[in-house]
Amino acid sequence: METPGRRRRLRWWPRSLYWRLALGFLAITTIGVAAADVYAARALAEGLRNRLDQQLASIRQDRLDELESSSDLEPAGATAVVLLTDAIGRVVQRESGAMVERAVIRLSGADLDRMATTGRAGAVGPAPMRAVVEKLPDGGYLVVAESTADDAATVHNLVVIEAVSGVPLIAGVVLGALYFSRRTISPLKEITATARRFAAEGAPSQRVSAPVSTAEVEALADAFNAMLGRVDEEFNRRRKAEEQLRDFVGAASHELRTPLTAIGGYAQLVRFGALDDPARLDDAMRRVQNETRRMSVLVDELLLLARLDQGRPLECRPVDLAELCADAVADTRVTAPDRPVTLVVEPGPHVVTGDPDRLRQVVTNLLANVVAHTAHDVPAEVRVGREGDEQIVDVIDGGPGIPEELRERVFERFFRAGGGPARPALRDDHPAPGSGLGLSIVAAIAAAHSGSVRVEASESGAWFRVRLPALTGA
Structure with a gap:
């Protein structure tokens, strides 16, 4: 049972099926586009990070090879920073690319030891950098870092593009949803209009003639037309039965009135003494007997038809x-x-x-x-x-x-x-x-x-x- 609180919470939800379909399409499309955009952005960021980690690993290996042959570091790339530090994190030597000359990297001895132990790249700050650390035999550390600004800009551009293109896409889907929802709902409106005309006019001969758009609507229209057909048949059957009943009652009344009129007429003749002749009185009584017998046969026939109509075994x-x-x-x-x-x-x-x-x-x-x-x-x-x-x-x-x-x-x-x-029979040799x-x-x-x-x-x-x-x- 729906509670008042639930009714209040759902009051904002439209009752029209047309708007429910449109809002449903809007919600599903928005969620789908947003999920796809988020997934694409995260996948791009993950791919760029993996590529950057591979570059850092490659640079670190190159710098280790250089340190084995000499103690000097080669200049880094335009977005890379290479540092040699002591055991507590003080920078001994630094090589920076042209785009990151002023980039600041702060790593304590504990941070260097942790990153060197894991061997995985990680974010370092305060500048947007990502670095790998290698512990050297003399107790110092080799730090190779590279800027993530370009990668972040790439992801940001993708998000902007998705946002700009997603709004027209959602708008187009909503417009299409409204159009197809209207076409889908139009047969239902025709069915509703037919039902209202039937309720107002009581004309079951009406049928749904709206164009069919879906199999479900077609099935509903066929079922509705079949129902109207059954109602029409039942309406005609009842009307015909009522007409037959009226005709039957009228005819039965007329058939019974004829012998009753004859019997009543002979009874009045006897009452007023018009049949004082014994022969005439005997003929009148014989005619009354014939009419009574005919009326009895008619009543028996009517009772038989009534029993047969009731389906008695x-x-x-x-x-x-x-x-x-x-x-x-x-x-x-x-x-x-x-x-x-x-x-x-x-x-x-x-x-x-x-x-x-x-x-x-x-x-x-x-x-x-x-x-x-x-x-x-x-x-x-x-x-x-x-x-x-x-x-x-x-x-x-x-x-x-x-x-x-x-x-x-x-x-x-x-x-x-x-x-x-x-x-009634006028003579015995001319039966009625x-x-x-x-x-x-x-x-x-x-x-x-x-x-x-x-x-x-x-x-x-x-x-x-x-x-x-x-x-x-x-």
């Missing part, structure tokens, strides 16, 4: 489609004796897993659809076959067929090709048309069994094809 056991279709065809021949109905079963087993009562209702409803919408002498055919891992049930009639523009809508609830609601739920029940039952039903293209008549997963190993 159905009975699950092996079902022989050939036997089931044979029973449905036999029932149709009894209820419609004038209609020629044939059954064609391809060789082989036709077993699926499911609820036998509901699967039988599928075939029964399809045959009832043929009976309700075609003439009494129009032939019908039921075929049972198999395609791959699916069992096929075809119900085909020789009627006028279904127009192509209505083939996808026939499975909608309360949909009728005529477009109007069901009307169906409620418009038969084919929607067929589609719901097929979907509950992981299958499907659709209207196939046919040159004549209507062709319904039901596909169900075949039972493996049947």
